[in-house]
Amino acid sequence: MAEETKPAAAAPPKPAPPPGPPPPKNPGMVTFTIDGREAVVKPGTNIIEAAASVGVSIPYYCWHKRLSIAANCRMCLVEMSNAPGGKLMPACQMTAAEGVAVKTDSPKVKDQQRATLEFLLVNHPVDCPICDQSGECKLQDYYFQYDTTASRLDVPKVKLGKRVPLGKLVVLDQERCILCTRCVRFMSEVRKNPQLGVDARGNHSVITTAPGQPLDDRYSGNVVDLCPVGALTSTDFRFRGRVWFLSSARSICTGCARGCNVFLDYMRDGTYRYRPRENDQVNQEWMCDEGRLSYKPFNDGRVLESRVGKARASRAAAVAEAASRLRTHAGQGTLAWLASPAASLEDLLAAALVARDGLELAEVYVGGQGDGWQDDFLRRADQNPNRAGLAMVARAFGLAVKPASDLAAAVAEGKVKAVWAVGADLATPELAAKLARAEALVVQAVNECELAAAATVLLPASPAPESDGTFVNFEGRPQRFELAYWPRGESLPHWGLCAEVGRALGLSSRWSSARQVYEDLGRRVAGDLPGFQWSSLPSIDRRKGLVPLAAGTVDGRLPGHRERMPLDGNGNVEWSRLPNP
Amino acid sequence: MAKESDNLLVVPPVPAESPLDAPFPSKRMLVNLGPSHPAMHGTVRAVVELDGETIHGMKLDIGFLHRGFEKTCENVTWTQVFPYTDRLNYVSSIMNNVGYAMAVEKLCGLQIPERAQYLRVITSELHRMCDHFTLVSAMGLELGAMTVLIYGMEARDLIWDRLTELCGARLTSNYARVGGVSRDVPEGWGEKVERTLDRAAEMADEIDRLLTRNRIVIDRTRGTGVISRADAIDYGFTGPCLRASGEPYDVRKASPYLVYDRLDFDVPVGTNGDNFDRYLMRMEELKQSDRIVRQCFAQMQPGAIASDDPRFVLPPKPEVYGTIEGAMAHFKIIMEGIKVPAGEAYAYVEAANGELGFYAVSDGGGRPYKLGVRAPGWNMLMALPQIMEGHMLADLIPTFDTVNMIGGEVEQ
Amino acid sequence: MKRFVGMWLVIGAVLVGLVGLFAAFYALAALGARGAVALGFPGFFGSAIVNAVTLMAVTLMTVAALLTVAERKWSAAMQDRIGANRILVLGKFPLGGVPYLLADALKMLTKESIYPAARSKFLFELAPVLAFSPTFALFAVVPVGPEVRALGQTVGMWVANPDAGLLWIFALAGLSVYGTTLAGWASNSRVGMLGAVRASAQMISYEVSLGLSLVGVMIAYRTVNLQAMAIAQGVEVLGPVPALGLLLQPLGFLVFFTSSFAETKRAPFDLPEGESEIVGYFLEYSGMKFGLLFLAEFVEVVILAAVTTAVFLGGWHPVLFEGWLKAHLDPLAFGAVCAASFLAKVILLTWLQLVIRWLLPRFRYDQIQGLCWKLLLPGALVNVFVTAAAVLVDPSLQVLAWIGVVEIVAIFGITMAVSKPKAAHGGHDHGDAHGHAAHAAGH
């Protein structure tokens, strides 16, 4: 901001170009100018990307770098010195050529942009108030950036279907659609499952599925993200919140072992949606519908209070109770540790330390969700995000890994009388019923489930968005996720609960953040995670669409929000002052 | 001010020329005036060291009303700042609105329509009158003359009634907007205002007759709270308090903004820089404001009341209700705030108590990156310990009043 | 117009009521005298006891208490307001705010008394009593009405009639300083202490001019007995004009009135209170103790108005139609009319005090001393010398009366003369909205 009026560095005077086709300035690369700035790109790069590389943004709707080029929105037209007859050329379709001068801000281009926007808006309904897209809508952005002229509309708008359910997850508003066909191309090119198409002509063109055929692809949710306007919206997120109130955290989908990178959009202490986050090695920028909905357990059916037996107890009392029950069985061979592969690496590290040092255990039983479906695109059969991480931790602490069914058998035989379950997910209810017969069942659970219901001591655990942590996906790739909001209710992340249990057992486990856990114990697994830096999250712009609004409010609070978390002077939560005595 | 750093309790006795003038050896007394005290505007705390009734040291402790104005403004959109500026100098809120709007417009390079400029001047001057009425009547009150207070309040409230008709609220007017003002005048408002001005002038005349030539008032105010012209400038005094010291600096004349250069008004100037001059200054400025408002009504032409730049000004409601273009612009402005071009600007207006400046920094986003307020009362409050040195305790109160420190703006 | 007539009707009714009341008081005093005689005491003994109740406990306290309401209503009328009227009797009648009297008393009595921890315990309790009782006792020597023969007894409308009546007033007025000073000192508060110091300094200074201003009256009437003064003021001196203190001693009146104002510690002499500077000597008091201090002030207002009336405004003489009234009325009725007129004058004076109290700004500590020692005291001294000389020249007071007339005319003339600013200032007077041509030309 300080530089606003500083004179721009004067460009050095250019030598007169030699006659004839000049040799490439940078061999192997293409050198050309955009708005007077010189750009050097690989051959074959289109103008939009080339322009972006030198900080010039060209508006576009239909172009997408992972889809084929349609050039049908006409928003990206630019002036190119090599265009025949001075025609405006679509920047998405044109590749950079040596020595070409591209102009993106000439009056002609500006006029064209205005004309295109006006055209796109002629039939657009006045739906901003009820449209979920407003706030991250490219029509709004570009209108405000490139047009801002008032309407000259003097004809009725075309009336089309307002609420056409395409599939379970996607609903279409045909009036808002600008027919960029990104969704159509996604279905046919990426999914190779061409369920969407454009029907009819002219004003009556609409996106549609084949008659009687719903959009039931298992990756259909991606078309919602792809849609640059509010035509395709998610039935799941529909009307639940306004996007400018949402903040995003970089997170990892917990739906399967793939570990798709996602933005976790949250408001206050609720998760509102997942949006895929770009990572070429893992998920490009897609995710499956099932994963997209896998945030729901973060909000619903949570265990938020500690229980001893069926009675509510303070967390401190419950931890003491749990420790005393576990202690009586420790070293007797009648105690078992059941770990969930849905817990993060830090959770498991902390738990393993307590299990080995505090409870003198030498084996770990692995619970977790049972297998689901798998395909050759993203989805893995293993529905737990951190099974590989669990294996690493077990190896690091020298614990034998056994399946949960063995534990059920041992409990049934009476060999194991006490179970400490870190994470309560089990493949089948029967397994839970078998475990429930244990004399002492200390469960740290995120959600209410059979095992939680059967627990003799139940401690509330927090899911991924309420802590930092790491998941190791099926390929052994460690992926960090970050804290979105503070733990709800009385809950703590597993590592926090393990720290308390460990302290009650006489260990000196005093971690106050996942980072500390990793710094403390991470070196044990570091050999398995070459090159992994705990603090390095890929730095990607956190939000698409709207920039500000963590959330449009004076003190960072949302409308109607009330203080809940005890924070210290730096805005960090004071764990010691969390609501428990 | 050199004494500021000294410990209050060990101020050495003033050396006397003759033994008879030597101060009576007495123990000094430390008295806390405020933060809750009937005469402390807002919640200022003054620690006064007294020798008998004479002030030998004084320290001011402010911050009891600090609301974090700047921090708050950095976290709301440019538009949402307006209600907060209302609460700076809460007696004359529109001048704060206008000052802030001008700072933002300076950043945006925005020209506002002429009618809006006239409306800003009219409302500013009306609020200046409110402020001055409050001051002179409150000075009466603090000297003990209750009747004067009520007369002043009567006039002020009549003006506030007119402003209510215009902007919908008595005190928190929230009237100016980036690019103009929020509303046009109601039917017949001008004529009503002129009648109100007549009444206000009548009340001012009565206050004048009750106070000005009364010897008790002259004794109490003349020669008390004196600040010399050089000192006043050195302390950064502006407005009536500076002019009372003899320096004819008035932002409206020195660097005319809005339409002040088209209006015919004069700047009264005092000589002594004492309470009496400051009081008289306000009485004179009441008359000048009266002139300005009447001239504005005579000159003002119908027209737009807000700029039509769609980047900064909300589109007209018909467009929002009826067209997608309007709705989108409306949404963009409200969701993200006005995108003020990056840069920094300092805009200043002549508020009731002096130069009110806003130093605004934008990073190109929808919210102020930094918003500093140069509140005129700050400098005058700063000088108070020096002004009061050696005066009597009873003079502190009228001086406090005539420098007219407003807690809202000084403590932000 | 209805209200205009109504107000006068109310005033008339009040006056008539007062006449009736005082007639009753005379009768009661006579009964008391008879009773005393019957018991073998002198008659005035009984009438004094009855008068102590009727005058001091009833009349004085009622007037002082009503003054708290009057202060609100009268100040409201001055300030374009309505004043206290939200307590409605039978849900309908505000009765001019009089019910506030009861509400205030109830409030004062039921409020919690808050004590500063470091007070002087005994003196803190004592101070309000000390402040209240001497002022209260001042009223004992004020002659409210003439001596009248009723029910076979000669009774006066006073509690006591000592020969040294004025000296009693000085003495007791001097005592009331203690209450104020102790209140400020005993509460162990710095601002309270400041108030107390101011109060004592101010009251002691003003007692000097208060006393000196009355010396002239003493010389003129050759007495310090208040009743004798009242009688002396009924004597005609300039034709039909009686020898009122106001006529003989306009300067003395001004000095006395000002000084008595200072004695009551009311604006513009309310430095001990100075609610915008130091909150006053009673800062730490609450509940009924504050109420006593507060009431003491009002009692003082009434009493000093009464003394002023007795000394300067002709005492109980109705002045107008006095001869006619005396000739045509029963002595007791005449006495009642006199007493009522005395009270009417007292009310008029308290009203004047209130007007001044709401109107004028407060002095500063040094200015108040300056006013006393530099203006009032010389004025009073001059007055004493002039009076003495005039009386020496003409014991029939004619010369003194003429001097008084001259003084009154001078005061009136000086008041009506208007000082003009030296430099012409034109164009800025109000009402001349378009008269800015001079300045316009200047641009």
Next chain:
Amino acid sequence: MSQAALQKLKERFPDAVTETYAGKGGDDVALVKKEAIAEVCRFLKEDPEMLFDMAPYITAADYMGSEPRFDVVYQMYSTKKNHRIRLRVGVPESDPVLASVTPIWKGANWYERYCWDMYGIRFEGHPDPRRLYMYEEFVGHPLRKDYSLRGRQPLVPERTVDEPFRGPGPTGG
């Protein structure tokens, strides 16, 4: 408005004045090195062609992430010449100390205290370097961009205060 003054300043202090430019709306701005601020201010006040006699409005801004991090801004006005100038002084986070201009203008006093209070920029030679709004025990400087919006200040325990004005805070001692 006062390009001449700006020119003169630049000529007089070629090293200290790193840059001059006309800001938004024609404000004249000079970037001044922090070591020279007192000298520059004294010149501005006393030079017969400058005469910026009115006490400046001093405020600061926190450009977190850029270097120098803080920017102390002086808005000056001359009643004699009726011109204005703005000085901007970059202050690094590592050494947030500036020379005080209170000895030059008395009116700079509270503004400098304000900058200390709100931004943690210290002014050397200031006669009364206390906080302005906040109490002495206040932790942090609220207008810094990294000061938490939703944070809580630690409670100050009750204790005896010997010096009634300063309080028991760290500088009150």
Next chain:
Amino acid sequence: MPYQIDNRPADTRESLYFPEIFRAIGLVVKTFWRNAFFSRDPNTDILERDRSSNRVTTLQYPEEKAPYPAGYRGLHRLVPRPDGSPRCVACYMCATACPAQCIYIEAAEVEGDPIEKYPKQFVIDELRCVVCGFCVEACPKDAIRMDTGEHPAPTYAREGQIYDLKRLLRGPPVSYEKDPWLVRPSRLTDAALKADRAAARPYGTQGTDEYTQTPGFSVRELAAEAKARGEAK
């Protein structure tokens, strides 16, 4: 042009104190006389009062209320549609524009209606409200107004200041002339709509702000046409 104020010291006459004091007393006594002895003009518009005999400017508040001017920013209300449902579509613009964050909205979906969205919950915390009027300015539907000419009634408990949908939804269904959402196949005929609008009278007198005085909008007929066309289809 600067001119000197008249700040001369007190001259001999004035320094006698009493002349100016007597004059001031005279002025006040005159006022006292008028106010005490003549009746008050009870006109609620103070400016219009007859001041020749009595100058009192008091309003006896609960009995006499000064009418709030047309543009007064009073208590909020949500404007109903003619059928009684809120016109609000829960777009959160008001909540976004509110500098005090006093508006809380929960949106829900309307089944089988092109409006699609309505506020299931709309709460204004009047204790947090700073009465700036930005919510009204921000509303793209003319659904929230501050034209009630009232202010929040005092309550003993905080809860009383929490205004929910039920308390907010009131007043006449006045409308900005053009309401594009009315193109939905309403249960209301055009005639009934017209009658409703004719019957509906805004609070207070004629408004002066741009919302109440917006001129007719050219797309109005077009919407009707579109509706007709939709029915024809």
